Amino acid sequence: MKPELQPRRVTGPDGQEFEVDPLRDYYCEAPPAVHPPAYLKIIEDLFNWARAESIWILGFGTGCGAIEMRPLMTPRFDAYRYGIQWRPTPRQANLFVISGYLSVKTLKRVIRSYEQMQNPKYVVGLGSCTINGGMYWDSYNTIKRLDDYLPVDVYIAGCMPRPESLLHGFMELKRIIRAGQAEGANDYARNFAWYKDNQKRVIHDWDMPDYNW
Amino acid sequence: MHDLYDRLKTRFPLGDWIARRPDLAFVDVPLAQLRSVLLHLRDQEGFTHLVLLTAVDWIETGEFQLTYLLCNRRRACDLGLRARIARDPASMESIHDLWPTAATYQRELREMFGIDFPGSPRLHEDFILEGWREIPPYRRDFDTLAYARETYRERPGRVTRDPAAYMQQQLDPGGH
């Protein structure tokens, strides 16, 4: 466990001493919960329509594929016209695009960021590396199947996929959200133990809370 | 650059001069002379920039070859000094006092090849890998493929094709 996560006594700016247990005080101890659908189907459909039109991508690039985000967010391909925008922090985002190969070290940061995102949230795997390891299939340090570690809604194949295929993938994601099938966050909550088990199998120096909310 | 070799040879015992390009050459240096050659190049010959410090695993002879690549900016040329050290246990004198950037390269070599550089700052902190438990991954006796196979689950259905034969078949199925 990182030193900053250990329980300790700190002195506040007013001279008061108090105990801090970061795991309890700064993080949520409860595991993620399944988010039930709205009380009426028509309401849930309305929510899903609204969700599909409000996609906020976390600005987090993992592999070579991250380079395809730049033409997408600039006038050449202009994803903003579809209501797709980028946000700087996990708390403001609901779509995580894993843009290529994912080293174990990055996977740790990805898990932290993913768990900090608000429900409902979605994951898109971009490029062959996220699907079966791509050209890094024999690497000692990159994972081969993203869906072992995070719930993936859409994969976009290619090495690397062009911005047009990304746009197509986003349209597909919207279709899935509207159909009420983008259940990634609930899937993560339901199979939390399985995901944690897989994550800890490759991340050997687990030095963060089990759930980073 | 060959004039440099002539000048150096009068002072140090050096191996053959291997010129790769007009502005790039390599030379073998005995381990005991390495530090004085580096100092001389830095202070007298204008090789002020340490471009990189890297290693090659010669597992057959039980050695690591270290390459110190230096750059002379004024003359726009690079010189690589190569020295061999024993592989097990692998240890080398640190040069972080000559170039502070060397400490970073030495951290990397410690992690990826398991070469010790006593006295080098932050040498034993994690650099690229986190929580690595195997032998250093750039050592040639580390079986990368076997490790990847047993650590990361594969998705069934992956096929490997010979690119030339496959494209031929795609573009010209009849084989004309």
Ligand code: SF4
């Ligand atoms: S799929 Fe290709 S472009 Fe994408 S991260 Fe992997 S190697 Fe890079």
